[in-house]
Amino acid sequence: MSQKILIADDQLYIRVLLEQTLEDLEDAGAELMVASDGLEAWAIVQAERPALVILDLMMPGLSGYQVCERIKSHPDLVNTYVIMLTAKGQGIDRQRSVKVKADEYITKPFDPDFLLGRAAAALGIQV
Amino acid sequence: MPIFPPNQVQVQPSTENSQVDRRHLWALQALSSRISTASDLDQLLDELIQGVRSIFHANVMIFLMDEEKETFYPAAAGGAAVSSERPLDADEFRELAVHIGEAEALLLVHDATGGERSGVPARMSVPMSFGGRLVGVLEVENDRVAAFEERDLQLMITLANQAAAAVANARLLQEIQQQRRALARQSQEMAEESSKLEAVLNTMADGLVVSDLDGVIMVSNPAFREMAGLPMVHSSHGGSLAESFPLEGLESLLTRALETPDRMFTQDLELADGRVFKISTTTWRVPPPVVEPERGDRIAGVVTIFRDITHEVEVDRVKTAFISTISHELRSPLTSIVGFTDLIQRDFERWIVPHLDGKADQIAQRMVENLSIIENESRRLSQLIGDMLDVARIESGPVEGAMGKVAMGEVIQDAVATVAAWAREKGLDIQVQLAEDLPLVRGHYDRLIQVVAHLLSNAIKFTHQGEIRISAAVVRIPEGDGPEHAVPELVPGEWLTVHVADTGVGIQAQQVPHMFAKFTQVGGPLSGKPAGTGLGLAICKGIVAYHGGYIWVKSEPGRGSTFSFALPTGSDPV
Known part of the structure; x- marks a missing residue:
């Protein structure tokens, strides 16, 4: 079964950027899914059980923190790898990410190659 | 010099009831009624002088004892120009006082014309005692030789004792009145003071x-x-x-x-x-x-x-939310710009360039270079936005997260880890020297990492060969040390100091004072020197300042710079 990756961001361009960034993983057999708000993200997580979720912080419906908190407090989903996209230097964002048990946080603007490397490592894929 | 010439008589005080004639009785009674109406000491003395004069028809003087100075002072006089023509000689009276005081003697001088008080033929000096204490001396003088008899002296004794009692009472009364006035003044002052305090409290x-x-x-x-x-x-x-x-x-x-x-x-x-x-x-x-x-x-x-502070807390919360929103809103488009530029570059180089040749290949190379300029400048813009938000945050005080106990050793290790890759890339070694038993400081972990990481980044940026040394130690500056102590930048107290020393290009002396100002860059933005926002050190200074610390730099152009900061350890000054 192919590994699934969920990208959740309310901004179209960021979604496209993330999709293109992770294209190489798609080539390696992973399946990319996108959500444009927090509620949609949570629905897809429950239905599709992705192995990796990349969450933006500020989204309508549910914030990235709330989605992460739901994932990490759900016994079947707790092993989902969650990367939070935070603003640089915002210590409070990082503290909150730690509090909701996110596996990793990457600051915006991010280096696409770096993000690709981290995502690949999370899934155990060589790129 | 003898005080008592040979022609004088000394009489010891006697307690037995003297035989006084009717004239004396009458005089005593008159004096009693006069002094009983006196309202203060001056009036009393005046009455005494008048009374005694009317009895002896002589010049009268009263000397009172100044208990503090243990001397007599002329308190009142009456008669034919007594005080003005024969001013009282201080030495003379000291001797008289000593004598009378010691022996409690009474003195009757029948003829003193040959003595030191020339022109005073007859004199009686009698101590005024009350309750066993010497109050003063009552003295009468007459210009007739042998004007006084023994019984006059007896009367004088009675008069003097009565006068002493009256003076003592008057003095007591005076003292009570003075105390009462002082008390009234004091309670008025206290009332004013307390109404001031009450006004402060109430308003x-x-x-x-x-x-x-x-x-x-x-x-x-x-x-x-x-x-x-x-x-x-x-x-x-x-x-x-x-x-x-x-x-x-x-x-x-x-x-x-x-x-x-x-x-x-x-x-x-x-x-x-x-x-x-x-x-x-x-x-x-x-x-x-x-x-x-x-x-x-x-x-x-x-x-x-x-x-x-309900309102302030709310404003603080709104401000934090505002800064957070702004930083998110500004960063999103930048994230797209940086990210897409990077992707275009990657795709271009991977998929397009291999298929080009000749002129097209040349143009493609230029396009790749131009794309990397866009990417670098976008990153710089992103950095600038981040720094400006930091400045705004720092200038309005620490808002996010509470300060905690921070181990500076960990801060330094974490900061070194963030720049280690870059240093390796440039072939620079980072030496870390931590003193043992560094005390914890009260601080903001992330912010302190930001300071140390920035100083390290600067050191790496401006150093092309050699090494970077970072050290931490405790410095105790004793109270009362002059400004020339070991670390002139610090006031007395216990400090944790961190030094970041490099072997880089150094800073020109005239630039040192401006190093921590906003938008200051070595060489200026157009000099082709390494690019930055010019806010980094201002942010470091702000962060160190809200930790109650100091930041400073020493540099030798061409040899390297040492940036240092110190944070209070919280211990009392030694």
Whole structure:
């Protein structure tokens, strides 16, 4: 079964950027899914059980923190790898990410190659 | 020089009732009634002089004892130009006083024309004693030789004793009146002082409570009573402070104040209704009883100040949310720009360039270079936005997260880890030297990493060969040291110092004073030097400043620079 990756961001361009960034993983057999708000993200997580979720912080419906908190407090989903996209230097964002048990946080603007490397490592894929 | 010429008589005081004739009795009675109506000492002396004159028809002088100086001073005189023609000689009187005082002798001089007081043929000097204490000397003089007889002297003794009693009483009365006036003045001053204090208490916006050792309210001001919803009259006296105002944590703050006298403790406490108060407590002392000053003053309770900061807390929250939103909104488009530029570059190089040749290949290379310029400049813009938000945050004080106990060794290790890759890339070695047993400092972990990482980044940026050394140690600067002590940048106290030394290009002397100003860059933005925002060191200075510390730099152009900062360890100055 192919590994699934969920990208959740309310901004179209960021979604496209993330999709293109992770294209190489798609080539390696992973399946990319996108959500444009927090509620949609949570629905897809429950239905599709992705192995990796990349969450933006500020989204309508549910914030990235709330989605992460739901994932990490759900016994079947707790092993989902969650990367939070935070603003640089915002210590409070990082503290909150730690509090909701996110596996990793990457600051915006991010280096696409770096993000690709981290995502690949999370899934155990060589790129 | 003998005081008593041979022609004088000394008589020892006698307690037996002397035989006084009717003239004397009458004179005594008259004098008694005169002096009984005198209202003060001056009038009394005046009456005494007049009375004694009318008895002896002679010049009269009264000398009173100045107890402090143990001398006599001429207090009153009456008669034919006594005081002006024969001014009293101080030495003469000291001798007389000593003699009379020691022997309590009475002196009758029949003929003193040959003595040192020339022109005074007859004189009687009689001590005025009351209750066994010498009050003064009563003296009469007559220009007739042998004008006085033994019985005159007896009368003088009676007169002098009566005068002594009257003077003593008048003095006592005078003293009582003086004390009464002083007391009245003092209580007036106290009333004025207390009305000033009351005006301050009544008009101050902060709530104030003075409580005793058991936490019972002794004084509270209207602002406090309004905060606590207590009746505006002074009825809150006698109640427990902690019960009057159910702020969680208030009681422990009061206890802490009493456990550590004379120190102020401040804490923000929240009431169940959402109001937030900044509470400051400190002990107050009462002076020892006037009669037992050796007991010293004692702690009598706690003074507590309440400041309603509900509004400030709300503003702070809104500000944090605003900064957070702005930073998110600004970063999103930048994330797209940086990310897409990078992707275009990658795809272009991977998929397009291999298929090009000749002119097209040349143009493609230029396009790749131009794309990397866009990417670099976007990153710089992103950095600038981040830095400006940092400046805004720092200038409005620390908002996010509470300060905690921070181990500087960990901060340094973490900061070194963030720049290690870059240093390796440039072939620079980073040496870390941490003193043993570094104390924890009160601080903001992330912010301190930001400072150390920035100083390290700067060092790497401006160093092309050699090494970077970062060290941390404790410096104690004793109280009372002049400005020429080991670290002139620091005031007395205990400091944790961090030094970041490089072997880089260094800083020109004239630029050193501007290093920590906003938008300052070595060489200026167009000099082709390594690019930055010019805000980094200003941010470092801001962060160090709100930790209560100092930051400074020493540099030798061409040899390298050492950036240093110091944070208070919280220990009292040695």
